[in-house]
Structure formats: C-alpha cells, structure tokens
Amino acid sequence: MRRLIALIAIFASSATAQTTPWPPEPLANLKEYLQLSDVQLQIILHNNDKYNRWSAERQSRIRQIQEEIVQETAKSPLDPTALGVLYAEIETLCRELRDRAILYRSRNLEAFEPAQKARLKALEAALKLLPLASEAQFSNLAGELTSAPYGFTSRYVSTGGARLGGPIVAPGCSLPMSGVATRTGDFTATPDNR
C-alpha cells in the first residue's frame, strides 16, 4: 500500500513539474496581465525586497516600543512624558514606512509603458470595488462556495464585515467540498484522535 502511495506521489509530482515551474515565479499572473518584461519584474522584486529589508528593522523597533508602552502603562503613577515619546516614536516610524513605500512604488512604476499604466488603472478601479465584493461574499450573494461557510451576515450575526477572502469556514469543514482529499505518508504511528 505504501509503495502504491509512493508511486502515485512520484507520478503526481512529475506530472505537475511539466506544467508548474518550481519554485513558482513571483507575480506570474500580474506579469501576464500587465505584460511586464523580465527586467521590469526584476526591478519590482528588487525594490520590494529592499523595502522589506528596510522595513523589517522598523517593524521590529515598533514591536519593541509597544512592549515598552505596555510596561509604562502598567506603572502607577503614569509617566506621561515617557509615554508621549514612545507614542511619538511609533508615529514617526509609521510615517517613515509609509513615505518609503511611496518612494518604492514610484520606482516600481518608473519604467511602465502607457498601456501598462492604463491596465494598472483598471486594477485600481477594481480595488475600489473590493469592499463591496467582500460584503457580497459575506451576504451569500457571490463568490465560490468551495468550503462550508460558518455563517453569513444577518440581522443578528455579523460574520466579519469587509474581511477579504470570503466567509470563515465552519469548524471541522476545512477541506474543500469539491476537491479530492489526499493523504500520503506513513501514518502507522499516528494516534487515533477521533
């Protein structure tokens, strides 16, 4: 039985390898939609990588400040000056993050052709509809029902408003209804947890 599963796994992986590159190319769908050249894609990925590295340090500092705020808030009496500085520092760092994101976005867009900019505008318009689309999902009006939803927005229940990605899956129903459940590996040592 184990040998059969192993054979199926090898067959499945070789079949997948013919159609899906591994590791998957980042932003492949966007590249196709915007007709990005390889150079443009690399510029975007490079800029985003630079931002991620730069922001990681700031975010780490923000988490540290948040912990300091917790400690300061627990003190009695409060030290308003210390708290004021901590909150101001977070605000300063957040602004820096936003300013730097704006800078890198402008760099990402620098080499865009007019046709690519037009397609991007269409995406911007679609983004504005996302909250509406989400409400439609949460109202059981639109979206795929591949899993069993926990619930929908009703007069008495609010299931998450504009949360993107669709309704939460009902407990115990995380497997897609339309998909095929597969289980591979050696489970002889797995305790029965039912």
Next chain:
Amino acid sequence: MLLAAAAAISCSPDRQNVHTPGGDATVTQTGKNKGTVEMAKPGGGTLTAEYEAKQIPADWPKDVPLLKDADPVMALKSSAGPQLTVMTAEPIPAIVAFYEAQLPAHDWKIDSNRSTGNEARLTAAKGSQTAIVSALDRGSRRQVTINVLTR
C-alpha cells in the same frame, strides 16, 4: 530607562531631549500630564505632536465613539490627526461588535475588519478621513488605539 538617558542631556525640568532609535526628540511639558514632542525623522523631516495622558481630549471627534468602559491612557495629536489609546475590560469580540455597529451609525463605512484570537483591526472611511481601531489583548485588559487620519 528612556528618560533616565534623557535626563543626562535635558535642558530644563520642563524640556528634555531624548534620543531614541526612531529619532531624536525634544519633549516640552506644557501642563500636568501633557506636553509636546518634536521628533526628527532619521530620513529627514520632523514630527510635532501634542500628547495628553489620562484623559480624553476635549476635541476628540464626536463621530468616533468610545466604549463606555474606556480608561484613557494617552492621546496624541499631530498633523496626521488625533490618536487615542484606552484600556478596557471588554473582550475583543465586544470591542469589534461595538465599532462594527457604532462607526456606520456615525456615517463611517467599514473598509476592513480583521480579527485573530488576541488582536483585531478595523478600518473605516468617511470622506477624506480614515479611522483605524486596533485592539490588543493585554491579559486582564485590552488596549484599544484609535487613529483618525486625514488624507
């Protein structure tokens, strides 16, 4: 510790210079529990903010409701808009439910609403303003921070 370092370079009891990893700050106390912070951003530019501890500012926007059980910790006001942090005994789902109901009742449109077990973040828009409500579980109480930003 932060202010211990600052004390070494302070100019007067009401005015202190503080060095932080996020930038150098000058803090001026203008009254009991309140003052201003001027912070130089490492990348250039300055943030000027007024802070006020332990009370809800008189000019807090009336259309951004606050929980009944809200113990104010710190308010910060800068050119970006006001920010208020309160502590509450209310659980996170109750905080989220309150703002899900109260923000639309004050003509805000909820844009996003994300919750995990011990954290929630809700954003809403009204004209050129964005309200961001963040709730964080802090053991026996929850820390709720509300930012009202003007684009």
